[in-house]
Amino acid sequence: MELIWRTTTVEVIEGSIVELDVDAIVNEANAPLAGGGGVDGAIHRAAGPELYAACQQFPEVEPGIRCPPGEVRVTPGFLLKQPLVLHTVGPIWFGGAQGEPETLASCYRVCLAEAERRGLSSLAFPAISTGVYGYPIDRAAQVAAHETRVFAERRATPFRVVMSVLGAEFVEAQERALMIESRRA
Ligand code: APR
DSSP states (O other): EEETEEEEEEEEEOOOOOGOOSSSSEEEEETTTTSHHHHHHHHHHHOOOOHHHHHHSSSOOOBBBBTTTTTTEEOOTSSSSEEEEEEEOOOSSSOOOSHHHHHHHHHHHHHHHHHHHOOOOOEEEEOOTTTTTTTHHHHHHHHHHHHHHHHHHHOOOOEEEEEEOOSHHHHHHHHHHHHHHHHHH
């Protein structure tokens, strides 16, 4: 699926994020930036060990925390085909009343802002927090769609956002959320 909001193209693409031709990919990391499973593991494997070393260079803002939830830290992509990795930490789902939607929205916002600040013209997101962090798929897809539309509404030059998803359920959820958001535009 592909849709266009003003000068921004939004695509839902099924497949691994490490295969995409974009300027930067978003990694759903953990707060210590220590690597992990899921998409984090796939990105570290494809980037090689220098990515882990670069992550460890970020200072701890609290013991064990190099990137608090909702923030972003940027590294090169090393062996990845994408020049940059934007590491963000999504919320763990505790039922939705612990600030999870705000933290998830912040992940999308800070990554889009960082991409813009660095003059990038494309960025790919995985479905942040929807794996082991347990965020309900549809709700997470709505947050992703909403924050992308807010970004697109004030962006004046071409930009491409890719929602990288694995599995039909995720494709459908993200496409549905984008359609709903389109009707709000
Ligand atoms: N490309 C795109 N999407 C992927 C890939 C990939 N290569 N691998 C997994 N996914 C999808 C999963 O299907 C899921 O929908 O990414 C989504 C998020 O899953 P997780 O990677 O488990 O991420 P999250 O729920 O945010 O949990 C983050 O997992 O591995 C750890 O270090 C990571 O502690 C952090 C936690």
